[in-house]
Amino acid sequence: MDRVAKAASQNKVVIFTKSSCCMSHSIKGLFYSQGISPVIYELDEDRCNGREMERALRRLGCNPVVPAVFIGGRFLGSVQTVLTLQVNGSLKNMLMDARCRL
Template sequence: MAERVARLASERAVVVFTKSGCCMSTAVTTLLGELAVSAAVHELDRDPLGKEMERELGGSLVGGTSKVMAMHLKGELVPLLKSAGALWL
Protein backbone atom coordinates (compact mmCIF):
# COMPACT_ATOMS: atom_id res chain seq x y z
CA MET A 1 0.00 0.00 0.00
CA ALA A 2 2.83 2.40 0.79
CA GLU A 3 4.15 2.02 -2.75
CA ARG A 4 0.74 2.80 -4.25
CA VAL A 5 0.33 5.90 -2.11
CA ALA A 6 3.85 7.03 -3.00
CA ARG A 7 3.16 6.49 -6.71
CA LEU A 8 -0.10 8.46 -6.56
CA ALA A 9 1.54 11.22 -4.51
CA SER A 10 4.28 11.59 -7.12
CA GLU A 11 1.89 12.18 -10.04
CA ARG A 12 2.07 15.96 -9.80
CA ALA A 13 3.59 18.63 -7.60
CA VAL A 14 0.28 18.80 -5.69
CA VAL A 15 -1.86 15.76 -4.98
CA VAL A 16 -5.09 16.01 -3.00
CA PHE A 17 -6.65 12.96 -1.38
CA THR A 18 -10.33 13.70 -0.77
CA LYS A 19 -13.68 12.15 -0.13
CA SER A 20 -16.39 12.79 -2.72
CA GLY A 21 -19.05 15.18 -1.58
CA CYS A 22 -16.90 16.61 1.21
CA CYS A 23 -17.38 20.38 1.22
CA MET A 24 -14.04 20.89 2.95
CA SER A 25 -12.23 18.95 0.23
CA THR A 26 -14.08 21.02 -2.34
CA ALA A 27 -12.87 24.19 -0.61
CA VAL A 28 -9.24 23.08 -0.92
CA THR A 29 -9.52 21.98 -4.55
CA THR A 30 -11.34 25.22 -5.40
CA LEU A 31 -8.64 27.29 -3.71
CA LEU A 32 -5.92 25.43 -5.60
CA GLY A 33 -7.80 25.91 -8.86
CA GLU A 34 -8.14 29.64 -8.19
CA LEU A 35 -4.37 29.76 -7.63
CA ALA A 36 -3.92 28.04 -11.03
CA VAL A 37 -2.50 24.88 -9.47
CA SER A 38 -3.15 21.72 -11.47
CA ALA A 39 -3.54 19.23 -8.65
CA ALA A 40 -4.16 15.52 -9.03
CA VAL A 41 -7.25 14.65 -7.02
CA HIS A 42 -7.96 11.16 -5.69
CA GLU A 43 -11.29 10.43 -4.02
CA LEU A 44 -10.54 7.86 -1.35
CA ASP A 45 -14.15 6.78 -0.87
CA ARG A 46 -14.41 5.82 -4.54
CA ASP A 47 -11.28 3.68 -4.48
CA PRO A 48 -11.63 0.06 -3.34
CA LEU A 49 -8.40 0.49 -1.35
CA GLY A 50 -9.31 3.97 -0.11
CA LYS A 51 -9.56 3.09 3.59
CA GLU A 52 -6.13 1.47 3.55
CA MET A 53 -4.71 4.42 1.62
CA GLU A 54 -6.18 6.83 4.16
CA ARG A 55 -4.49 4.94 7.01
CA GLU A 56 -1.20 4.99 5.09
CA LEU A 57 -1.42 8.74 4.53
CA GLY A 58 -1.93 9.55 8.18
CA GLY A 59 -0.68 13.04 8.96
CA SER A 60 2.45 12.84 6.85
CA LEU A 61 1.43 15.40 4.26
CA VAL A 62 0.63 19.11 4.43
CA GLY A 63 -2.53 18.35 6.33
CA GLY A 64 -6.25 18.74 6.28
CA THR A 65 -8.37 21.62 5.12
CA SER A 66 -7.86 23.72 8.24
CA LYS A 67 -4.08 23.55 7.91
CA VAL A 68 -4.12 24.35 4.18
CA MET A 69 -6.46 27.31 4.73
CA ALA A 70 -4.42 28.56 7.70
CA MET A 71 -1.26 28.40 5.59
CA HIS A 72 -3.02 30.37 2.85
CA LEU A 73 -4.23 33.05 5.27
CA LYS A 74 -0.73 33.38 6.73
CA GLY A 75 0.76 33.77 3.25
CA GLU A 76 2.64 30.46 3.54
CA LEU A 77 0.77 28.39 0.95
CA VAL A 78 1.83 30.23 -2.21
CA PRO A 79 5.56 30.08 -1.37
CA LEU A 80 5.18 26.36 -0.61
CA LEU A 81 3.43 25.80 -3.94
CA LYS A 82 6.12 27.76 -5.75
CA SER A 83 8.92 25.75 -4.11
CA ALA A 84 7.13 22.53 -5.10
CA GLY A 85 7.00 23.68 -8.72
CA ALA A 86 3.20 23.83 -8.71
CA LEU A 87 2.89 27.58 -9.15
CA TRP A 88 4.72 29.83 -11.56
CA LEU A 89 3.56 33.28 -10.39
Protein backbone atom coordinates in the same frame (compact mmCIF):
# COMPACT_ATOMS: atom_id res chain seq x y z
CA MET B 1 1.23 3.18 2.39
CA ASP B 2 3.35 2.68 -0.71
CA ARG B 3 0.52 3.74 -3.00
CA VAL B 4 0.05 7.02 -1.11
CA ALA B 5 3.78 7.74 -1.02
CA LYS B 6 4.16 6.98 -4.72
CA ALA B 7 1.23 9.19 -5.71
CA ALA B 8 2.51 12.05 -3.55
CA SER B 9 6.06 11.82 -4.87
CA GLN B 10 5.11 11.63 -8.56
CA ASN B 11 2.99 14.78 -8.63
CA LYS B 12 3.53 18.37 -7.53
CA VAL B 13 0.22 18.69 -5.68
CA VAL B 14 -1.92 15.75 -4.59
CA ILE B 15 -5.15 15.90 -2.64
CA PHE B 16 -6.82 12.82 -1.21
CA THR B 17 -10.54 13.52 -0.85
CA LYS B 18 -14.00 12.04 -0.66
CA SER B 19 -16.65 13.21 -3.08
CA SER B 20 -19.17 13.75 -0.27
CA CYS B 21 -16.83 15.89 1.88
CA CYS B 22 -17.56 19.63 1.77
CA MET B 23 -14.09 20.46 3.15
CA SER B 24 -12.52 18.44 0.34
CA HIS B 25 -14.56 20.43 -2.16
CA SER B 26 -13.41 23.70 -0.56
CA ILE B 27 -9.73 22.75 -0.60
CA LYS B 28 -9.90 21.66 -4.24
CA GLY B 29 -11.54 25.01 -5.05
CA LEU B 30 -8.77 26.89 -3.25
CA PHE B 31 -6.11 25.27 -5.42
CA TYR B 32 -8.12 25.64 -8.64
CA SER B 33 -8.68 29.34 -7.88
CA GLN B 34 -4.89 29.79 -7.80
CA GLY B 35 -4.46 28.14 -11.19
CA ILE B 36 -3.19 24.88 -9.71
CA SER B 37 -4.53 21.60 -11.10
CA PRO B 38 -3.81 19.09 -8.34
CA VAL B 39 -4.02 15.35 -8.82
CA ILE B 40 -7.15 14.30 -6.97
CA TYR B 41 -7.76 10.88 -5.46
CA GLU B 42 -11.42 10.44 -4.53
CA LEU B 43 -11.07 7.65 -1.97
CA ASP B 44 -14.77 6.80 -1.91
CA GLU B 45 -14.81 6.33 -5.69
CA ASP B 46 -11.77 4.04 -5.84
CA ARG B 47 -13.19 0.61 -5.09
CA CYS B 48 -9.83 -1.14 -5.51
CA ASN B 49 -7.50 1.05 -3.46
CA GLY B 50 -9.59 3.67 -1.66
CA ARG B 51 -9.85 1.95 1.70
CA GLU B 52 -6.17 0.97 1.64
CA MET B 53 -5.13 4.57 0.94
CA GLU B 54 -7.47 5.83 3.65
CA ARG B 55 -5.84 3.51 6.21
CA ALA B 56 -2.39 4.67 5.07
CA LEU B 57 -3.38 8.32 5.48
CA ARG B 58 -4.70 7.59 8.95
CA ARG B 59 -1.34 5.97 9.85
CA LEU B 60 0.41 9.14 8.64
CA GLY B 61 -1.59 11.05 11.21
CA CYS B 62 -4.29 12.52 8.99
CA ASN B 63 -7.21 13.25 11.27
CA PRO B 64 -9.65 13.78 9.71
CA VAL B 65 -8.43 11.60 6.86
CA VAL B 66 -9.65 13.92 4.11
CA PRO B 67 -8.78 16.22 2.65
CA ALA B 68 -5.10 15.30 2.88
CA VAL B 69 -2.82 17.61 0.90
CA PHE B 70 0.68 16.81 -0.33
CA ILE B 71 2.92 19.38 -2.00
CA GLY B 72 6.22 18.41 -3.56
CA GLY B 73 5.90 14.90 -2.15
CA ARG B 74 5.57 16.17 1.42
CA PHE B 75 2.47 15.80 3.56
CA LEU B 76 1.22 19.30 4.22
CA GLY B 77 -1.87 18.64 6.26
CA SER B 78 -5.61 19.00 6.16
CA VAL B 79 -8.04 21.90 6.00
CA GLN B 80 -6.83 23.84 9.02
CA THR B 81 -3.17 23.69 8.01
CA VAL B 82 -3.82 24.57 4.37
CA LEU B 83 -6.07 27.52 5.24
CA THR B 84 -3.59 28.82 7.81
CA LEU B 85 -0.81 28.68 5.21
CA GLN B 86 -3.05 30.41 2.67
CA VAL B 87 -3.90 33.23 5.06
CA ASN B 88 -0.30 33.87 6.12
CA GLY B 89 1.01 33.66 2.53
CA SER B 90 3.15 30.56 3.00
CA LEU B 91 1.07 28.34 0.72
CA LYS B 92 2.03 30.35 -2.36
CA ASN B 93 5.72 30.03 -1.45
CA MET B 94 5.38 26.28 -0.97
CA LEU B 95 3.73 25.96 -4.37
CA MET B 96 6.51 28.00 -5.99
CA ASP B 97 9.13 25.84 -4.26
CA ALA B 98 7.41 22.77 -5.74
CA ARG B 99 7.66 24.50 -9.12
CA CYS B 100 3.95 24.88 -9.60
CA ARG B 101 2.86 27.48 -12.10
CA LEU B 102 0.91 30.21 -10.37
